[in-house]
Amino acid sequence: MSFDELFERRLILITGKGGVGKTTLSAALAVAAARRGRRSVICEVGGPSQIAPLFGAREPGHEPRRVAERVSHSVLSPEKGIRAYLAERIRLPGVVELVFKQPPVAKFFRAAPAFSEMGVLYAITRLLESKEGGRPWDHVIVDLPASGHALGMLEAPFEGKRIFRGGPVRALCESVEGILLDRGTTACAVVTLPEELPATEAVDLASKLEDRGFGLGALVANAVETPALDSEEEEALRSLGDRASPHLLEAAAASSRRAARHAAVLERLGRELGRPPLPLSLHPGNGAQLVGAIADEIERQTK
Numbered sequence: 001m002s003f004d005e006l007f008e009r010r011l012i013l014i015t016g017k018g019g020v021g022k023t024t025l026s027a028a029l030a031v032a033a034a035r036r037g038r039r040s041v042i043c044e045v046g047g048p049s050q051i052a053p054l055f056g057a058r059e060p061g062h063e064p065r066r067v068a069e070r071v072s073h074s075v076l077s078p079e080k081g082i083r084a085y086l087a088e089r090i091r092l093p094g095v096v097e098l099v100f101k102q103p104p105v106a107k108f109f110r111a112a113p114a115f116s117e118m119g120v121l122y123a124i125t126r127l128l129e130s131k132e133g134g135r136p137w138d139h140v141i142v143d144l145p146a147s148g149h150a151l152g153m154l155e156a157p158f159e160g161k162r163i164f165r166g167g168p169v170r171a172l173c174e175s176v177e178g179i180l181l182d183r184g185t186t187a188c189a190v191v192t193l194p195e196e197l198p199a200t201e202a203v204d205l206a207s208k209l210e211d212r213g214f215g216l217g218a219l220v221a222n223a224v225e226t227p228a229l230d231s232e233e234e235e236a237l238r239s240l241g242d243r244a245s246p247h248l249l250e251a252a253a254a255s256s257r258r259a260a261r262h263a264a265v266l267e268r269l270g271r272e273l274g275r276p277p278l279p280l281s282l283h284p285g286n287g288a289q290l291v292g293a294i295a296d297e298i299e300r301q302t303k
Contacts, residue, residue, distance in 0.1 A: 001187060001218040003278065003302045007033060009187040009217070011128060011179065012141045015150040016191035017201045021222040023050045025191055025280075026143040028294035034070035035299060038138035041072040041127055045120050045145055045153070049075050054291050062123070064132065072132065081119030084126065085172060117156035118169075121176045128179070147205045154180060155212065180214065187217030192269070192277070194224050194262035203272050221266055221277040227259045 006012060012029065016022045023044075030040040041064045042051055049059055055067035062080045064072035127140045144150035157180065160173035180186055188209055192202035206216040270276040278301070283293040 001216075003032075003218075003298050006187055006189060006218050007036070007038070007139070007302070009185060010137070010139055011124070011186040012139060012217075013144055013150075013154070013186065013188045014142065014191060015144040015147060015188065015205070017193075017198045018146040020191045020193050020198050022191040023143050024054065024290055024294060025189075025220060025222065026141050027051055027054045027291045028298060030071045030139070030141055031068070031291055031295040032298040032302070033139050034068065035295070036302075037070070039070045039072075039132065039135065040139040040141055041074055041132075041137050043124060043127070043140065043142045044073075044075045045143075046077075047075050049073070051143065054287055056288065064127070074127070076120050076123045078116040078119035081121075081123035081126075082115060085119070085122045085168075117153040118160055118172060118176065120153065121156060121180075122172060125176055125179055128185075147201055151205065151208055154209075154214065158212070183215055183217075186214075188214050189218040189220055190216060191220045191222055194221050194265040194279075196265065199265050199269055203269065206273055216273065219269060219273060219275070219277040221262075221269065221279045223282040224262050224266065224279040225255065225258045225282045227256045 006029075014022045014026045014029075026042050030042050033040045044051055047059065051073055052059055052067070055071070055073070057065070057067040057073065060067075060073050060075050062074060062077045064074040067073045124140060124142060127137060130136070144153065157173040157177040160169060161177070164170040164173065190202050190206055190209070192198045202219060206219065209216055266277055266279060280294055280297055283290055283297075285293065
């Protein structure tokens with residue numbers, strides 16, 4: 001799936017091994033979508049927020065808050081998601097709050113299998129249905145936790161259906177499952193670095209997603225290095241002989257080695273997954289500067 005195809009989906013789920021840049025990619029996708037005139041809300045699961053500092057924004061809450069033009073942000077609370085779902089089903093003012101004031105009940109909802117994850121997933125589905133300024137969100141971009149936790153969260157509806165044979169919780173699981181498996185609405189994007197260990201985990205995660213029926217929407221290889229010098233520049237540098245700085249020669253050689261190693265990992269990913277990954281270059285800087293640079297590159301890869 002190309003970035004163009006990714007932007008055809010309303011729900012974009014971003015995951016991958018911790019430290020591969022999925023949070024920065026989530027922010028960059030929202031910025032790139034905003035430049036196309038689309039409105040996005042970026043969701044995180046639990047705090048403290050890693051997205052807010054990228055936009056110079058204060059710590060957000062469960063409800064979306066604007067952080068940039070056409071970009072809003074939310075940190076989803078599992079308990080608030082469950083409360084919202086129960087309030088929708090019970091429809092008696094104050095009853096849900098009264099229920100959650102009972103320690104055994106609150107403890108049950110926090111500890112019951114799949115309930116915490118279903119609270120988050122329900123909050124996500126509500127964002128797909130909600131409107132801001134009279135218009136629905138064009139994209140709900142979810143910065144999921146790292147691989148194992150993310151997979152457990154996405155499997156919550158299936159686990160819930162196994163436990164609950166009927167009733168409102170079963171209905172919720174079926175509804176969320178339908179949205180997650182709708183490939184016209186939802187795409188999973190796995191982020192990796194062009195290194196052996198993250199790439200191996202990305203292949204494993206992609207396989208598990210496909211086994212569950214989600215499918216792999218896109219595999220994004222972050223921080224891919226290209227040689228610092230092209231072939232003509234390398235030849236010109238070598239022709240200087242002893243006059244060339246040894247530090248410059250070593251830096252150019254090291255860059256070429258890293259680029260070759262990254263290219264080999266990308267080739268392996270394409271071979272094992274049956275499709276080439278979407279490469280994003282290694283960019284200097286951090287924070288808003290890095291988000292902007294990645295958004296620029298995403299734009300260059302779209303029509």
